[in-house]
Amino acid sequence: MNANNYLVLAAILFTIGAFGVLVRRNAIIVFMSVEMMLNAANLAFVAAARITGTLDGQVTAFFVMVVAAAEVVVGLAIILTIFRTRKSASIDEASLLKY
Amino acid sequence: MIAALIGLPLFGATVLLLGGRRTNSWGHYLAVLMSGSAFLVGVNQFMKMVSLADEERSLTQHLFTWIAVGRLEVPFALHLDQLSIVFVLLITGVGTLIHIYSIGYMEHDENRRKFFAYLNLFVAAMLLLVLANNYLLLYVGWEGVGLASYLLISFWQQKPSAAAAGKKAFIVNRVGDVGLSIAVMLMFVTFGTVTFEGVAQSAANANQTTVTWIGLALLLAACGKSAQFPLQSWLLDAMEGPTPVSALIHAATMVTAGVYLIARAHAIFDLSETARTAVVIIGAITLLLGAYIGTAKDDIKKGLAGSTMSQIGYMILAAGLGPVGYVFAIFHLLTHGMFKAGLFLGAGSVMHGMHDDVNMRHYGALRSFMKITYVTFGLGFLAIIGIPPFAGFWSKDEIIHAAFGQSILIGLATLLGAGVTAFYMTRMMTMTFFGEARWEDDVHPHESTNTMTIPMIVLSFGSVLGGLLLLYVGDIEHWLEPVVGFAYPAHSVSNTVLIPITLSVVLLGAGYAWFKYGRRPVPVTAPTNVSFLTKAARADAYGDAFNEAVFMRPGQHLTRLLTFFDAKGVDGVVNGLAATVGGLSARVRSTQSGYTRSYALFIFGGAALIAFVLLLVRL
Amino acid sequence: MNGESVVFWVTATFSVMGAVGMVVSRKAVHSALWVAFTMINIAILYFSLEAAFLGTVQIVVYTGAVMMLFLFVLMIVGVDSADSLLETIKGQRLVASLFGISFGAMLIAGITSSGAINARGLTVANNFRGSNIKGLAELIFGRYLLAFEVTSALLITAALGAMVLAHRERVHPRKTQAQLQRERTLSGHPTPLPAPGVMATNNAVNVPGLLPDGSPSQASLPKPFQSNGDDETTTKEVTK
Incomplete structure (x- = not known):
């Protein structure tokens, strides 16, 4: 099978994730979209590892997962803090930092 | 011992300036003491020098190496020879008399201590100027003289005119100083040394054009300090200073520096016919211009100032004649130093008795009220117009004689100058001391105190005997010959013919002035319906007007233009840039909406753009 | 069509479906479930890409830990809250679609331009x-x-x-039992509060219990679900 297909799938997932970041207002869903983009990137790494016949791509994906886990913890804590003060999880609410 | 000559007055100036009010009560005595002891040191040196043979009379005292950079090595060394010593004696001798005179003259001035400090500084700077053994050190003294003259001319700085006069003297002198600095630089580049000795030795091998340029630059310097045409304008304004300062500037220091410089740099001028001719022309112009200005002045001090210009013109002219003239330039400088100091001190004495009124039209018939002043002033008068056997006759006659040796035209100019001198001096004499009294009722003319009259009396001895003593007892020609060289004028009009001619021209001038001002009553206010020539002379021959029109106005216009350019051009660009950025920012600002998603959209757009570019490059 | 192809096309379809579902779901919980679905499909893809370890980690870390964390936070924020899908920023959705489509198209064009690749x-x-x-x-x-x-x-x-x-800083000292007792006695309601609705046809904890007179009691609800009476959903659910 053409190995490109994996990469194309990764591209599609990445684009959908990015679109989700742009159009959804719920901070948690935005965050999920970011996770989706990370997963798409991971998929591309793993597919590339297989294409090149080395394991480095897989190691990179592994590190991405670790970093993503750390990022989720901090990100969700931030969302919680915002929710506590604003009683809302909408990221449009936190728009005071402007001109 | 040579360093002590400079050190003593410098010490006095330092103590008085740093000592402050504590020295108020005794400061002026210290200054007189310092100046007087410098004179005594000078006399001592002179005596020693007299007892030595001609070739041993030149002394050098190396104090320390001042500058040593690469090829340039300038020692801080003093040089005392036959030329320096006569200047030293003149400066310290006349200077001390003026110091003594100032005790009386400045008695009621609250800044008397400062005045004496500046006088000492002036003397010290002038001594450094004449004792330096190289041009750079001379330049230090030169600048010191400029500074001291600035401080003294604008001594009554509460008067705007005095402050302006001080500034004017300083600025005009600066023009001349540029000439000296250029000359020093040229010397270093051409000869690799700036000592008098070194320059004199290597000048003969140097390029003729370069030597001429050095000579012209030195002439510019001399013009600045000695108030020669075209840099003469500061001298008349310098009368704003206290009268002793005028006497000091005009007789002993400052204006003589230019003559000294040319005589000292004779090695340069001997080699360049062009530079010498320029010196003679400048001297001739100034001698006639100064005398001409002097004829119309009602201000006694300004009249004397015009006279100084004229007499210095004689000296510069003589110095430009080469070996036939250097000696007589110095000779005239010495006699002039004595009688002009006497005249100025006399004028100060008159002013002192007349409530500081300087207008001669308010004087008249003062001879019976100020007998000592009358006599001393009169002797100075006889000396300056050149009546034998008074001092001026001997020196001026020698210059005229040498000038005729050079060319008939120059000779006639000096002869004419002598006639005009007789005219304006007789005018001054009659307007002040003869005729009927023209002063106001509340003025009570009186003779000055002893501290003022004694210096005048001493100087009047110089006016009477100075010429004879120097010429026949001192044998000045041979005294100075080892330093500046001497030659008899080759083919001049014989003295037996020339002296009667000169005397008759002088008597003609004096007689005309007597006829015009002594026989007829002098109007108290200056007549206004006078000829153009008189008006021009009253306006200093339009020297100031010329400077103003040619230098000041265009300078102001240039400044205005630059300001305009700065305000509209430079500031316009800067402000325009700021306004553009500001306006653009105000519009771009709306993209900063605060919405995270909006920012994310920009990032995503950027990513899409990069993807597009990458694709474009690859395909 | 070999086995790998079959697995790929099936999981690829599912994961894209899950991704789209995540973006279009109104409720955050549904989005989370769609994401979990996509993650599992990606894990399957990892297995078929000879990355068994990563596939396992993907399931354990992502679907197991990360997504559970998401659901946990959703509980706090409010499981039930549904987003309005109306766009508030002018032109955001249009431009986002434009960029998204062009970006995706360009990526795919870039990937496929080199032709078919055979994995080593x-x-x-x-x-x-x-x-x-x-x-x-x-x-x-x-x-x-x-x-x-x-x-x-x-x-x-x-x-x-x-x-x-x-972390939240404690501003006031912890109340003692005596204080709590006093407050309760003084509140005018010393007895336990009424329980929320007990009929399990609904998310029972947010349905107010009925008082003897038949009217719903807001006091029976936990604080996050209480309303001042003007909340339509709560009232509606009660009357149902």
């Missing part, structure tokens, strides 16, 4: 150390040791950061 496969690499896990371990604790150690620092920092962010 990981058989050699995996067998070099004996197995996939041993090969990864060799790399992680060998060539990438520094990155691994730095990652540990990152994890510790993240944990500390989360604690700091979630």
Whole structure:
């Protein structure tokens, strides 16, 4: 099978994730979209590892997962803090930092 | 011992300036003491020098190496020879008399201590100027003289005119100083040394054009300090200073520096016919211009100032004649130093008795009220117009004689100058001391105190005997010959013919002035319906007007233009840039909406753009 | 069509479906479920890409830990809250679609422009150390040791950061039992509060209990679900 297909799938997932970041207002869903983009990137790494016949791509994906886990913890804590003060999880609410 | 000559007055100036009010009560005595002891040191040196043979009379005292950079090595060394010593004696001798005179003259001035400090500084700077053994050190003294003259001319700085006069003297002198600095630089580049000795030795091998340029630059310097045409304008304004300062500037220091410089740099001028001719022309112009200005002045001090210009013109002219003239330039400088100091001190004495009124039209018939002043002033008068056997006759006659040796035209100019001198001096004499009294009722003319009259009396001895003593007892020609060289004028009009001619021209001038001002009553206010020539002379021959029109106005216009350019051009660009950025920012600002998603959209757009570019490059 | 192709096309379809579902779901919980679905499909893809270890980690870390964390937070924020899908920023959706489509198209064009690629496969690499896990371990604790150690620092920092962010300073001292007793007695309602609705046809905890007169009691609800009476949904659900 053409190995490109994996990469194309990764591209599609990445684009959908990015679109989700742009159009959804719920901070948690935005965050999920970011996770989706990370997963798409991971998929591309793993597919590339297989294409090149080395394991480095897989190691990179592994590190991405670790970093993503750390990022989720901090990100969700931030969302919680915002929710506590604003009683809302909408990221449009936190728009005071402007001109 | 040579360093002590400079050190003593410098010490006095330092103590008085740093000592402050504590020295108020005794400061002026210290200054007189310092100046007087410098004179005594000078006399001592002179005596020693007299007892030595001609070739041993030149002394050098190396104090320390001042500058040593690469090829340039300038020692801080003093040089005392036959030329320096006569200047030293003149400066310290006349200077001390003026110091003594100032005790009386400045008695009621609250800044008397400062005045004496500046006088000492002036003397010290002038001594450094004449004792330096190289041009750079001379330049230090030169600048010191400029500074001291600035401080003294604008001594009554509460008067705007005095402050302006001080500034004017300083600025005009600066023009001349540029000439000296250029000359020093040229010397270093051409000869690799700036000592008098070194320059004199290597000048003969140097390029003729370069030597001429050095000579012209030195002439510019001399013009600045000695108030020669075209840099003469500061001298008349310098009368704003206290009268002793005028006497000091005009007789002993400052204006003589230019003559000294040319005589000292004779090695340069001997080699360049062009530079010498320029010196003679400048001297001739100034001698006639100064005398001409002097004829119309009602201000006694300004009249004397015009006279100084004229007499210095004689000296510069003589110095430009080469070996036939250097000696007589110095000779005239010495006699002039004595009688002009006497005249100025006399004028100060008159002013002192007349409530500081300087207008001669308010004087008249003062001879019976100020007998000592009358006599001393009169002797100075006889000396300056050149009546034998008074001092001026001997020196001026020698210059005229040498000038005729050079060319008939120059000779006639000096002869004419002598006639005009007789005219304006007789005018001054009659307007002040003869005729009927023209002063106001509340003025009570009186003779000055002893501290003022004694210096005048001493100087009047110089006016009477100075010429004879120097010429026949001192044998000045041979005294100075080892330093500046001497030659008899080759083919001049014989003295037996020339002296009667000169005397008759002088008597003609004096007689005309007597006829015009002594026989007829002098109007108290200056007549206004006078000829153009008189008006021009009253306006200093339009020297100031010329400077103003040619230098000041265009300078102001240039400044205005630059300001305009700065305000509209430079500031316009800067402000325009700021306004553009500001306006653009105000519009771009709306993209900063605060919405995270909006920012994310920009990032995503950027990513899409990069993807597009990458694709474009690859395909 | 070999087995790999079958697996790919099925899981690819499912994962794209899950991704789209995540974006279009109104409720956050539904989005989370769609994401979990996509993650599992991606894990399957990892297995078929000869990355068994990563596939396992994907399931354990993502679907197991990360997504559960998401659901946990959703509980706090409000499971039930539904987003309005109306766009508030002018032109955002249009431009986002434009950029998205062009970006995706350009990526795909870039990937496919080089033509078909035959993967080398990981058989050699995996067998070099004996197995996939041993090969990864060799790399992680060998060539990438520094990155691994730095990652540990990152994890510790993240944990500390989360604690700091979630921590709330106690402003008042803890109330004692005596204080609580006094407050309760003085509140005019010393008896226990009425229980919320008990009929399990609904999310019972947000349905107010009925008072003897038949009217719903707001006091029976936990604080996050209480309303001042003007909340339509609550009232509606009660009347139902």
